[in-house]
Amino acid sequence: MEIRSPAFKENARAALDDPQLRHALEHVKSGFIVKRAMAAEALPEFEKLRDSSKAIKDETLANLDKYLEAYETKVTESGGHVHWAESAADARDIILKICQSVGARTVTKGKSMISEEIELNDFLEGNGVQPVETDLGEYIIQLRGEHPSHIIAPAVHLARSQVEADFRRVHTHLPVDRDLTEPVTLLSEARKVLRAKYFQADVGITGANFLVAETGTSVIVTNEGNGDLTQILPKVHIVLASIEKIVPTLSDLSQVLRVLARSATGQDMSVYTTLSTGPRRAGDPDGPEQYHVVLLDNGRSSMIGTEFQEMLRCIRCGACMNHCPVYHAVGGHTYGWVYPGPMGSVLTPSLIGVDKAGHLPNASTFCGRCEAVCPVRIPLPKMMRHWREREFSRRLNPATQRYGLKAWAFFARRPRLYRLATSIGIPVLSLFGGRGRFKSLPLAGGWTRHRDMPAPEGRTFMQEWKQREAQKQGARI
Amino acid sequence: MSGREAILNRLRVALREGKDDATREQAVQARIAAAPRGVVPMRGRLPDDDRVTLFCAMAQKVSATVERVGSSANVPGAVAAYLRQRNLPARVRMGADARLGAMPWNTEPSLEIDSGRAQDEDLAGVSHAIAGIAETGTVVLHSGQDNPTTVNFLPEHHLVVVRAKDIVGDLETVFDQVRQTFGKGHMPRTLNFITGPSRSADIEQTLLLGAHGPRALHVIVVDGD
Structure with missing residues (x-):
């Protein structure tokens, strides 16, 4: 897909001015967080399972x-x-060749972020093979010509009414006066339309949540059952998976x-966890006749042995974006490429370059919630900091920012001067911010445009700290 | 150089730092052979009766319906009653599973049984699970000559028979059994872990049952035998 990450700031501005999007993002804030917390709370071993999962991924990456x-064996x-x-080009060519070898005209697809990464749909379409997304959310955004705005809830940015309009626009073979006011009617309609597609398809393409070395098995985890119908009905099953x-x-x-579903949707286990090994066996009444796995590198092997190796532990649960205040504010499309939220802010610069994705690691308040909920304990804020350092040392950030940082560094290295400057500046701000908040501030329009800036209450942090320490001393005596 | 060699070489060079290739190869093979268990939740480690009770409760929590029968001889009656109660035609799709085949289906003469892989228009399918998992209320089914995987996904109603004695505490125990049945390192083509009926929350995060797979999952637990 077109890389729009360099326009992060413009994207964010547009997102903040979109009332429908703001409403849709409320669902992320409320639902996912509570469900994950309840699921984690209900399993006493959850924290130990996170440690265990981290260790497993570390061991795998080390070898x-x-x-x-x-x-492979x-x-x-x-x-x-x-x-x-x-x-990406290699993966596309391999998949097209397999499709052509069986004369495929229609391909059904289970949900796969890697398929977005390699821009598979456009490529297949351009080569005469019609791809059909079967995950409900993916199907909806395919109808709209959009990309997922969330790695596990691709259509989370949309309202029901938008989906209804799309179904009416595309499903023209159905009665015009049908009632689609309830979400369940939309679901039933999609189910019916897609059922026919599963039977038409010559090839089914799925992603993989995991690949098991012990048995040569690919594992998909879904709630809808679309991935299963995608992989058992067509003659050929292609698994598209990245090496990690x-x-x-x-x-x-x-x-x-055990940590994936709980971190993602708060379920103990997703509805369908399916382990697939090879093609159908002799005498099997169903299942694909051919089974292919496409292992995609696309920049990942170059992350091994660097400070970004730990990012490859990611199991794509989406918890980091579900808990991210920046994601809540701007939504997934703002990030401008395949992977949004904190995991995207670390992974995207690795895959497309920090020159294009430099805004992403900067779009963080470093509040640390992403790391606190990551099932495999990826130090996301630390890694965003690595990217900021690289960006700075390669002089990729704008001059004003660099001068600002330099000016700040000048004061920060001279504590007495720093204290003097802040002890003058803070009371001044406090004086002007009489009602406790600024609605606008010179040079800080980026902040005050969408929220107020709290006014300082009169003293600097250092002054407060000194007084508290003195009081503690006093109490001890 | 092929893509395979290029990728593996890059990894090899990056990972060689600590230990040499042969040592790492040995360690990896040993780890795969030993397949050490990690953290297994206490939740499923219960006496037999309590474990079955937990399984039923967990399955119901994810919107499956559960019924317990005293013996496998009661299964055909339970299937027929399920269809009657929901005003469904007395007709089911079923593979050639020996455990299902041994049940007295002739006690339900009005029940039609279609054998072989499922079709799009099938309303109800019956399968036999190899195991139930108490920690999550999951049923486990595998493909094979007698067990079409399509029966698990195409019908609107999926009825799954599981013996109480096959209900285990946790995932690890199921995998141990699979290793025993198929041999370590070998698998059936498809191993399905099914936890409740199909669902989606893709429209405004509203949870709805019956996405692409069955709208209803009915689990029949056989206590006797």
């Missing part, structure tokens, strides 16, 4: 080449084919499954 080879043994794709999806064994899979 990723070996686990990939072990996985098992896939081949079970009659499947493994294809290695260094780049590996876990060593089925025992390890048990660990990560």
Whole structure:
């Protein structure tokens, strides 16, 4: 997809001025957070499972080449084919060739963020193969020509009425006077339309939540059952997965499954967890005749051995964006590429370059909620800081920002001068901010445009701190 | 250089720092062979009766319906009654599973049974699970000559029979059994873990049942046998 990350600031401004989007984002703030907290609370071992999952992913990444080879051996043994794709273009070509080898005209697809990353749909369409997204949210945004705004709730930015309008526009074979006011009627209509597609499709493409080296198995986790119909009805099943999806064994899979659904939707277990190994066996009444796995690198192997290796632990649960105040404010499309929220702010610069994605790691208040809820404990704020440092040292951020930082650094390195300056500045601000808040401030329009700036109450932090320490001393004596 | 070699080489060079390739290879093979267990929740570690009770409660919590019968001989009657209560035609899709086949279906003469893989228009399907998992209320089914996977997904109503004695505490126990049945490192083509009926919350985060898979999941727990 077109990279719009360099326009993050413009995107954010537009998002903040969109009342419909603001309303839709309320669903993220309220629903996901409470559900995750309840699920975590209900399982006493949850924190230990997070540690365990982190350790499993660390072990896998430390020997990723070996686990990939072990996985490949098992896939081949079970009659499947493994294809290695260094780049997005390689992956697209491999998939198109498989589709063409069976004369495919229609391809159904389960939800896959990597498919967005390699821009598969446009490519297939341009080559005469019609891709049909089957996850309800993905189907809706495909009808709209949009991209997912959330990695597990792709249409979270839309209102029911927008979906109704799209269905009426596209499903022209259905009666015009049908009632679509209830969400359930929309769901039933999508179910019916997509059922026919599953049976038409020659190839089914799914992603993978995990790949198991012990058995050569791909694992998908869904609530709708669309991924399953996608992979059992067509003649060919293609799994599109990135190289870091590996876990060593089925025992390890048990660990990560327990944190995935709880962190994502607050479910103990998603409705369908499906393990697929090779094509259908002799005598099987159903299942695909061919099973292919496309292993995508696309920049990931270059993250191994760097300060960004830990990002490859990510299991794509979406908890970081669900808990992110910046995501809540601007939504997923603002980030301008495939992966939004805190995980996107770290991963996107790795995959498309910090020169294009430099705004993303800066779009953080460093509040730390993302790291606090990450099931595999990725230090997201620390990694955003790494990107900011790189951006600064490569002189990629704007001159005003650099001068500002330099000016601040000048004072910060001279504590007495710093204290003197703030002890003059703070009372002045306090004087003008009589009602406790500024509605506008010179040089801080970016802040005050969408929210007030709290006025200081009269003294600096250092002064407050000194007084509190003195009081403590006094109390002790 | 092929994509495979290029990717593996890059990884090898980046990971070689600590230990040499042969040592890492050995460690990886040993870890896969040992498949050490991680943290297993206490929730499912219960005496037999309590475990079955927990399984039923967890399944109901995710909107499955659950019924317990005293023996496998009661299953055909339970299936027929389920269809009657919901005004569904007396007709089910069923694979050639031996455990289901051994049940006295002739006690329900009006019940029509279609065998083989499921079709789009099927309203109800019956499957036999290899296990139930108490910690999450999950039923486990695998594909094979006698168990079409399509029965688990195409019909609107999915009825799953599971023996109480096959209900285990946790995921790890199921995987141990799969390793025993199919051999370590081997799997059936498809292993399905099903936890409640199909659902979606993609429209305004409103949870709705019956997305692409079954709208209803009915679990019949067989206590006797």
